[in-house]
Amino acid sequence: MNSRRKLWGALILLAAFHGLILFAGFFAPYGFAVQDRDMSFAPPTRLHFTDAQGKFHLRPFVYGLKDDPANPGAYAADTTHMYPLRFFVQGSPYKVAGLFESHLHFFGVASDGRLFLMGTDGYGRDQLSRFLYGGQISLLAGLLAAALSVALGILVGSLAGFYGGWIDELLMRGSEIFLALPWLYLLFAVRAALPLHIAEWQVFLLLVAVMGVIGWARPARLIRGVVLSAKERKFVVAARGFGASDAHLLFKHVLPQTYGVVLTQIALLIPQYVLAEVTLSFLGLGVGEPMASWGTLLSSLQQYYILSSYWWMFLPALLLIPLFLAYYTTADALQERLKSVSL
Amino acid sequence: MRYISRRLIHAILLLLAVSFFSFALLQLAPGDFFDAMRLNPEISQHTVESIRSEYGLDQPLPIRYGRWLRSMLKGNLGFSLASNSPVAPLLRVRARNTLLLSGTATLLAWLLALPIGVWSAAKRGGWGDRIGKVATSTILAVPDLLLFLGLLLLAVRTGWFPTGGMVSPGIDGLDFWSQAKDVAFHLVLPAFGLAVVMLPVLVLHVRSAMIEALESPFIRAARGHGIPRARLLFRYALPAASNPLISLLGFSVATMLSTSMLAEVVLSWPGLGPLLVESIFSRDVYVVVAVVMLSSVFLVMGNLLADLLLFASDPRIRTETE
Numbered sequence: 001m002n003s004r005r006k007l008w009g010a011l012i013l014l015a016a017f018h019g020l021i022l023f024a025g026f027f028a029p030y031g032f033a034v035q036d037r038d039m040s041f042a043p044p045t046r047l048h049f050t051d052a053q054g055k056f057h058l059r060p061f062v063y064g065l066k067d068d069p070a071n072p073g074a075y076a077a078d079t080t081h082m083y084p085l086r087f088f089v090q091g092s093p094y095k096v097a098g099l100f101e102s103h104l105h106f107f108g109v110a111s112d113g114r115l116f117l118m119g120t121d122g123y124g125r126d127q128l129s130r131f132l133y134g135g136q137i138s139l140l141a142g143l144l145a146a147a148l149s150v151a152l153g154i155l156v157g158s159l160a161g162f163y164g165g166w167i168d169e170l171l172m173r174g175s176e177i178f179l180a181l182p183w184l185y186l187l188f189a190v191r192a193a194l195p196l197h198i199a200e201w202q203v204f205l206l207l208v209a210v211m212g213v214i215g216w217a218r219p220a221r222l223i224r225g226v227v228l229s230a231k232e233r234k235f236v237v238a239a240r241g242f243g244a245s246d247a248h249l250l251f252k253h254v255l256p257q258t259y260g261v262v263l264t265q266i267a268l269l270i271p272q273y274v275l276a277e278v279t280l281s282f283l284g285l286g287v288g289e290p291m292a293s294w295g296t297l298l299s300s301l302q303q304y305y306i307l308s309s310y311w312w313m314f315l316p317a318l319l320l321i322p323l324f325l326a327y328y329t330t331a332d333a334l335q336e337r338l339k340s341v342s343l
Numbered sequence: 344m345r346y347i348s349r350r351l352i353h354a355i356l357l358l359l360a361v362s363f364f365s366f367a368l369l370q371l372a373p374g375d376f377f378d379a380m381r382l383n384p385e386i387s388q389h390t391v392e393s394i395r396s397e398y399g400l401d402q403p404l405p406i407r408y409g410r411w412l413r414s415m416l417k418g419n420l421g422f423s424l425a426s427n428s429p430v431a432p433l434l435r436v437r438a439r440n441t442l443l444l445s446g447t448a449t450l451l452a453w454l455l456a457l458p459i460g461v462w463s464a465a466k467r468g469g470w471g472d473r474i475g476k477v478a479t480s481t482i483l484a485v486p487d488l489l490l491f492l493g494l495l496l497l498a499v500r501t502g503w504f505p506t507g508g509m510v511s512p513g514i515d516g517l518d519f520w521s522q523a524k525d526v527a528f529h530l531v532l533p534a535f536g537l538a539v540v541m542l543p544v545l546v547l548h549v550r551s552a553m554i555e556a557l558e559s560p561f562i563r564a565a566r567g568h569g570i571p572r573a574r575l576l577f578r579y580a581l582p583a584a585s586n587p588l589i590s591l592l593g594f595s596v597a598t599m600l601s602t603s604m605l606a607e608v609v610l611s612w613p614g615l616g617p618l619l620v621e622s623i624f625s626r627d628v629y630v631v632v633a634v635v636m637l638s639s640v641f642l643v644m645g646n647l648l649a650d651l652l653l654f655a656s657d658p659r660i661r662t663e664t665e
Contacts, residue, residue: 177360184601185619185638192623192631193368275486279605282488283620301492304506308499317489324484332480 025094083113148212153219161227460549507611593649
């Protein structure tokens with residue numbers, strides 16, 4: 001019961017997170033590359049409910065920003081200008097699912113006001129918008145790479161486990177090579193084998209391919225283990241006795257038994273791969289400017305003055321904690337369910 | 344003895360396969376170190392080609408691999424094109440630093456994980472155990488990068504810790520103890536960060552191994568005899584639970600090395616990690632191969648060490664293989 005509730009909680013959080021990122025254009029108040037050079041390193045905009053006269057407003061509003069005269073480089077609220085927060089506003093154009101154009105944004109303020117809920121970076125770009133758009137790259141890379149790894153794992157694991165013999169021996173020895181390299185070193189080695197400067201979408205595809213291909217070994221070994229025990233189960237042996245073909249046995253009887261391991265592995269691999277993209281892009285080996293990815297958002301923190309002066313540059317990384325927590329909880333709950341089913 | 348020698352031969356064969364795999368991978372890479380030179384109009388195509396053949400880059404793959412392997416065995420570990428010298432001297436200091444960092448962190452992580460894990464297993468279901476469970480899964484979800492950046496922020500903001508490097512400038516003249524103290528001072532943040540990253544997994548495993556041990560009949564018998572609790576936990580239950588933990592020690596080497604690399608880069612600890620990133624940017628393939636190879640050697644050695652420990656601690660393995 002408890003594990004069931006945990007699973008549903010985590011799944012709802014995941015669905016919300018992915019929904020926000022899928023419709024980044026709608027939820028982000030600005031585009032990911034929209035710069036406002038006068039607003040470089042603006043702190044997160046505060047939402048107010050009471051104005052300077054102490055009057056309460058039901059609809060939250062923000063003040064305009066002006067340079068702080070006492071503190072050069074910092075900003076102060078311009079209490080003479082109030083911009084109420086509005087929902088479903090018209091703003092900069094974006095594309096929904098890459099097809100049709102829209103101007104509708106979930107929230108925003110009048111166009112001469114500024115709303116930076118997570119502050120801005122050095123170019124005055126809205127961090128929240130960049131976080132949402134960045135998720136489209138980072139999360140998609142993680143999802144695709146995890147899917148690729150597990151697909152390879154299923155292929156290799158089922159071949160090795162089902163046929164055994166020299167195929168098994170060969171594939172498992174091969175997987176040992178991949179497991180004998182610490183995986184971040186392996187990731188960097190494969191990245192080193194690829195050109196340094198390439199077009200953005202190529203970088204994305206390469207990242208997915210690299211992460212997906214180097215991660216097949218562990219899922220393959222786990223799936224092989226399940227297949228080994230699954231093919232000895234009585235109903236599988238019976239089906240074989242009735243003359244079922246290998247393909248029928250594999251797809252109808254053996255592989256369905258691996259779904260628990262497969263789902264758990266996917267839930268564990270996605271955060272790992274998201275983090276891998278973040279690490280590579282952080283070091284300048286992944287997705288580059290002006291594209292937004294979670295790694296590029298963090299890469300400015302390599303400069304000490306940004307690290308120490310602008311705390312909101314950490315926010316994108318902090319937002320990853322609930323996401324990862326949800327994935328790990330899902331994996332955990334799946335594993336628990338798996339145990340109770342097999343007993 | 345048979346068991347040990349079999350493990351040893353297996354490790355060597357594995358490393359050979361890894362070496363061929365990583366060498367071939369990096370040799371298949373498009374472009375090489377001399378690409379920048381080729382673009383320079385002042386250097387003729389002919390000169391570039393003759394330099395390449397001087398370094399043997401025009402030979403076919405098997406021959407280059409053979410040469411490289413010979414250089415590995417001679418202890419040169421290949422030739423760095425960027426610094427025009429054998430790789431070994433570059434690597435020796437870096438490898439020592441990485442080992443120092445990950446060794447300290449491993450020790451620290453285990454020293455923390457054992458009491459925490461044993462304690463939460465002993466108080467299973469209590470509030471402390473529950474808080475511990477929430478804490479471990481939260482720490483598990485914190486991106487390593489965020490943790491290291493946070494530690495760096497701490498160092499930059501407070502000045503309590505050095506913000507990077509391994510020694511303070513002007514340390515050379517001092518006596519051994521002051522130097523060691525300085526290194527230890529620089530070691531605090533990265534080692535602590537690494538230990539924190541490792542901790543949740545270790546605690547979880549110690550806890551579950553201990554729970555299994557505590558449920559076994561001989562512990563109940565011992566409890567019935569009135570043996571004090573601390574002695575029961577650490578003298579009787581922990582050794583019985585040690586078997587999976589020793590295997591975990593072997594497995595955790597891989598994670599430790601990967602995490603250590605990230606920590607080294609972010610907190611500028613002069614280990615293998617920063618060297619690897621630099622050599623990727625300068626396309627210095629042989630350094631990349633050597634670093635990757637070395638990381639694999641560490642990993643395989645770690646696993647071998649765990650196997651040997653298991654062999655020493657568990658009589659069942661000894662009798663099984665004789």
